[in-house]
Amino acid sequence: MASLPSVAFNGNLKLEPDIRKTPTFDKSQNVSYPNGDLEKNIFNLKEPLSTFNEGTQFESSFYVPLLQECAAKRSLSNAQMVHAHIVKTGTYGDEFVMTSLVNVYGKCGHMEYAQMVFDRLPGRNVVSWTGLMTGYVHNSQPEAGIRVFIQMLEVGAYPTSYTFGTILSACSSLVYVKLGKQLHAYIVKYGIESDTSVGNALCSFYSKSKSLPSAVDTFRRIEEKNVVSWTTVISACGDNGDQMMGLRYFMIMLSEDIELNEFTFTSILSLCCVIHALEVGRQIHSLSIKLGFQGNLLIDNSIMYLYLKCGFVKEANKLFDEMDSVSSVTWNAMIAGHAQMMDLAENRVYAHHSGYQALNIFLKMHRSGTKPDLFTLSSVLSICSALIALDQGEQVHAQTIKTGFLADVIVGTALVNMYSKCGNIDKAATAFEEMHKRTMISWTSMISNFAQHGRSQEALQLFKEMLSAGEKPNKITFVGVFSACSQAGLVDEALEYFEMMKKTYKIKPIMEHYACLIDMYVRLGRLEEAFDLTKKIGCEPNDVIWSLLIAGCRSQGNLELGYYAAEQLLKLKPKDKETYVMLLNMYISAERWQDVSRVRKMMKAEKFGKLQDWSWLSIKDKVYSFSPKNWSYPLKIEVEHYLGLLLDEFKSKGYQSQNQQVINEEDDEAEPVSSAVYHSEQLAIAFGLLQTKKDVPLRIVKSSSICSDCHTFIKFVSETTDRKIVICDSKRLHRFVNGHCSCGDFNNLII
DNA sequence: CTAGGGTTAG
Structure with missing residues (x-):
């Protein structure tokens, strides 16, 4: 799939330097409606043709502004009415009218109609080609957009800067880095790199391709930077790990006297989320109010999400209650924000509580009559997984079927994980088999799920199927594979896959991989090999590995190594209650009372409460x-x-x-001794x-x-x-x- | 340019 566009496209691009201005409709045509009331004008179309003033010309100048109006309002039904009228008056066949129809159907998300009208267009020009392309790209079918682009090149039409913008945005969403770079080469060759819209698209493309320097570079080359250019470069910094630079660009933007829009604010606020910059966020929020954006839904959503990301749940809830109008995005941000409190929580008691709060918000959303979308459903399913809430998960499953969102890969993957994490691996496997489309993450999930349930053979079998399906594994896939090998004690296979990972897929081993392999040796009682492996990691083993070794040493009775590992662990996690209890247990079982009292003293010095058992x-x-x-x-x-x-x-x-x-x-305090x-x-x-x-x-x-x-x-x-x-x-x-x-x-x- | 989503070992 990925190779198609670049191969078919290589060297075929025909772009003449003198043809790069898009032929546009004459804007002066827009004056034909005195009151400019779309509804009324459309309504007039319902009247018989004879009621129109004699001499009314049903030609492109009559229809095109109407259609543009429908496109701006995303009104499919009105567009269809105009379309019918066009057919009735015999104007269908006019190139301008038909191109407008392609555009309006694309804008309204009706690509079947857009394609149908396009197919009947007698003389296609770059505007109609680009219109069709844009329709596909904006309706989540970037591959189709690229196909149209290639067809256009094959018939010898010239792309314009608009075409480049659209196709670059398709490359961004598909991460077709190679094709994007080829396009960039042509853009440079024909000297339109400094065009605002082209430069914006390039900047966004490089940002999505995770190349911040190129994104910044293309931004700099834009001659007349507009608000979109600035917003794009700020988002690029935010999305690619240099939030401070993003903030600096924002400051420069302010000094350049560019008018900010709501997207600028949401971009800068989401950048604040990453670095938990609540104070900066608050200032930005004040600025937005000062500039007249008070009550703006997008900005309010962003600021509310920032509060949640920074752990200020009460403030976020207050903001939420104060918002007059909310969208599904607001609900989703509330749900996702509360769900991520589960990870942020300092203990599992609080985490569990946060999870149920998130589910309660979902319930409220349901009661408010707001329909869940694919974001809602995938979030809620993963919350059910964490809570092992099977009954709720099954209800959400029903909703995914009812709403048709089950077909979405991410929702499907979340569903598979929900069943597995709730203990039902068979239902998880069924859900996985029923998926129409699977991504690398879907495969990885199911492999890990099988491994987690101790069904190693199925995990490894699935890994083989994944490879033969042509899907490329990543480092997390291999964590699943190694964990399957570890469960089943398959040392040779594990080592073989380890080599495959390094050689074939050029993946550098990470700590988690070593942890799985060490776990494997420990389970087999091969402590020496486990310890040997710790030396090959190339850096200090983490706490997980030391815990594994301690457990192995305890069960093997190899106390010397155990003590060594235990002290290492203590160095790494001096604040962790479970570490102390583990150490203490080890010394108690060895009856090393001096160490017992030493550890107890250390625990007292750390002054943490009891280990909670809920x-x-x-x-x-x-x-x-x-x-x-x-x-x-x-x-x-x-x-x-x-x-x-x-x-x-x-x-x-x-x-x-x-x-x-x-x-x-x-205990310092005496506890009532229960029998x-x-x-x-x-x-x-x-x-x-x-x-x-x-x-x-x-x-x-x-x-x-x-x-x-x-x-x-x-x-x-x-x-x-x-x-x-x-x-x-x-x-x-x-x-x-x-x-x-x-x-x-x-x-x-x-x- | 557009907020919000699915994968990791113990």
Whole structure:
């Protein structure tokens, strides 16, 4: 697909230096309607022809302004009415009229009609060609636009600066870097690089191609820079990591006395989002109000999103409540903004809360009657994934079908992930198979999903299918591949793919790749090879790798290496509670009491609170929270009684608590000693078992990691009660079926 | 020139 345009296009471009002014319609024709009221004039067209003044000329000068009006108002129905009238009066066939029709149908998003009219055009000129092209490019069919461009070159028509602008924008959205550069070469050759619209398009193209220096360079060459040129170069800086330069350009722009428009403001505000420059954003917002943009929907959306990005939820909500009119974009920004609070949150308790807030906003949007679009649906699906909210996810699935947005690749990919993350890998696989179109990310997702569910063979099989489908893997794809190999202990395959990644795809290994491979060796008990690999990374291993090694050392009884790894980890994450608990457990199990008290002292010095243990169980559309510290969860007496019964039963079947782990760090305050302290997920599971039918899988999110006792306990539960249990803890996804867990029982479990 | 979307190991 990517090679088609550049091959067909190579060397065929015919552009004469003297032909570059677009033939335009004579603007003076626009005066033929005294009151300029489109509706009224269109209405007149409904009258029989005989009611028109004698001598009315139904020619292009009569229709073209009407059609331009329809295009500006995006009014398809009016355009169709004019079209009918044109046919009735026999004016159809006029070149100007037909070109206008192509344009108006393109603007109204009706490309079938645009193409139909174009096909019947007797004499095509560059305006009609460009009109058709622009229609396709603006209606999310850039490939079709480029096809038209090539056809145009084949019949020997000359492109103009307008044509270049359109095709460059197609190259931008498709990231056809090669074709874009070829076009640039022709643009330079014929000396139209300094044209404002061409220069703007070039700047935007280079920005989308991730080449900021070229974008800036093309901007500089524009002779008469307009507001679009400035806005484009500012966005280019914002999108390509040099936000400060963007701000500097904004300052220069202000001093140059250019009139700002709403796009300038949204660009500069979204640049502020990246660097969390709330104060600058506020000043910009004030400036926009000063310049008369108060209440502007786009600008209000941007400033609200900036508040959310900077973590000021209350302020964002206040702004939202104050806005008189909101669009789906406003809702989407609210949802996405709250969803990203999940990543920003300092702990998983808060993250979980943010996720449900985002879902509540979605509910409000629904109640307000605003229709969800593909942005809404993909965001909400990924929120459901994070919350393991299957019931909500299924409702959203229904909506994607109803609205037809399921056909969108991104929505489809989000759906696949939702099912997988909610524990239903089979439904995920079905959704993946049913996708009409897949991108590299869709393939990567499904490979990772199979790996996460311990279905390594299917993951690797899918990877092969991906390659034969001609899709190029990226570094994240290989994370999925290595993780599949690691799960299944496929050392040779892993090393083979590692070489393939470096040699065939020229991808430099990243820390995550090494983590997967080290995980693989550790699972196989090959600690030495795991340690050897840490030395090949070329830089200091990260905390994930040290944790893996510690877990391996603990299970292998290689304490010396374990201590070494533990101290390294402590250096890397001196503020992390889980690290301390892990260390403490290691020293306790080795009965190294001096180290135990040393670590305890360090923990006290760090003064962090207790490790929070919360679990959330979702049943239908309700979420129940459980914590051993919280005495108010529902059915408390029944739950504890039932857990006691289960424990007795499991013990008779061989369940033994390792009892080595500390649950909490040493307490300063005496706690009432309860006869049985259960962990939050145990409470959640017992409650779920009591409240739901046998065939309902239990889905739980846990704030910290599952401890090995609970892990064993849950395996017993899944076997004796014949329940599927899915738990997403702070480290990974566990799916318990019939006494087995998809994590392969290798955990660096801590509390 | 146009805000808002899907992939990562433990």
